[in-house]
Amino acid sequence: MTRLAKGAHADVLVIGGGIIGLAVAWRAARRGLGNIVVIDPAHGGGAARVAAGMLAPVTELQYGEEPLLRLGMASNERYAAFAAELTEASGGQDTGYRQCGTVAVALDSDDRAELRELHAFHQRLGLDSHWLTGREARRLEPMLAPGVRGGLHVTDDHQVDGRRLVRALVLACERAGVLLHRAEATELLVENDRAVGARLDTLETVTADRIVLAAGPHSHRLPGLPEGVLPAIRPVKGQILRLRVPEPYRPFLSRNVRAVVRGRHLYLVPRENGELVIGATSEEQGYDTTVTAGGVYELLRDAHELVPGITELPLVETSAGLRPGSPDNAPLIGPTALPGLVAATGHYRNGVLLTPVTADLVAEYLTTGETPALAAPFTPTRFSPARSTTKAPA
Template structure:
């Protein structure tokens, strides 16, 4: 059952956004731009997946059989990114590290190459522009690839961004647009849309947006309108090239190594993010030898020079996965209560489209057509 609760078109209501990750901050900024009185609630010890994410904007190389509508939504969001970044950087004065050098997906062995061949066919059916390459052509683009690489797929339209800078830019732009931030933890949303905080205060609202990632289930609601948003653990490393070194990779390189995915995402400042595991281990945020070994083992098979990188940070994040691994956006069956959660692996990619969807949900009570499949109250969740 899909709900629609029309709201004011003047944007003069009180909106409380629970959660300070990318989904929450882009929603808060877009709502403030439309004249809403916006308060964002985020605890000081928040551990949003956005701060750990690598920042790949890769609808082409993220394509998975059975997730075609989600990939189409990703393509839509990727198409918004250039204008979104320009607007955000102008509003905040904070560069977000948007790189448009494309993504190269590489196969380590013949079985991996067969998987990439099937993926390429899917991309072609979805109208996503990609190009099949031989191993030699891959090494011509990325000379530091292992000589054993069998071949690959080049997605020139896949980009990347620095999620930490993106978060900072959204925070600054939000503050300049009038977003008020409260450093506390939301514990309950009441029948009359008051957001009760752990510190004892309560915030009155006309509309509430729950965007707390995999911690959304910890907020008590008037009725159970949030499907279980499970945490999916990811371990990765942040590394840096030795001073004076030539670039290890020139673009995002994603690989399949004996069936296991691995990626290297370069930044303009010399940082390279290497990741990541995908583990169904509940709220476990422990950093493990096995997890890091898996990432480094596969990265070394793909790009042997990774062993020369300096490790600057090890990270663990919990991606918020919905029951069907698709985002939960917009109005719920509780009037005035919205969701912006469950983005799983796609939170960074879907940031512009999430802001677009939530702005319309708050002003009109409906979702724009590209986002309607991902309605928060869809029956299949």
């Protein structure tokens, strides 16, 4: 483990070395900021190592989430360039970015009606979403069950491999001179109503000009954080399965497949290397990451109804992770009410999707002191009586 020098000081201290924290640090370094330190016991961990990596701003859209849709689409548009730049910066590490599109399907009349409503919503917003009959859906994906009643084809929803992505971010950060320090922040240091650093479980202390809090569902639990600066970021458990498609059966699926199965949402993400990811449950169970027999059963049962051949594939991994959900399920991006402290957390089910845009927005704020317009709807102070301005806190 790299030790910090006594009395260490950072221009930017990032608390949390998951996908968001690493991306912010790398982007800040690319924009010319020096002396960046990322604090985490295991850099590259977190929800991204469990997530399927769907880049699906359109098919993930929920009613009332239009600002989040715009943010997600902006991030999705940046992904190809982001992935290519990251591969180069990491020395050739592939991120698994793939432009494949998504098919969302329904298996009964109620599910079909729900998808029809979603399609009408897409049309009102001018989104590129095309209705499919059941036959047309099976023509695109022949492994779908004969009972598929209809669906949507969204050509601009893609995928990335979260595990490869965080591995590339670790390498890119190291090559850019970012210090990845293996430790846990045990206290936020505040002096004269300003965040000035952090105390670590290694008994070290690091001060900083600016601090980015990117600790996922643990962000609001950091000791020393004044009450009311951040809302509670709740952990939402998601269980995921990984199967292997033997070479003779590839491609088993060619696109991401989403489904509504008797009201439950399911997705299947096929990788080019033969991995097939099935997820994900949504459970409000606190900080528990236990894989349960019931969760595995539900995912396999619903996946089997959607793609009957799924049960012939080897099951190679089961895992569970915690999505960080804010009170309104939208991220917190930008300066907080506490001067010196910037938030990059609360991304809920869109952490992987929103990585490029979050990194860009936070890095822009760190270098200019101005909150970008795209980040304005996601200010951390929206949960406080006092709203932030576009200027950096003094």
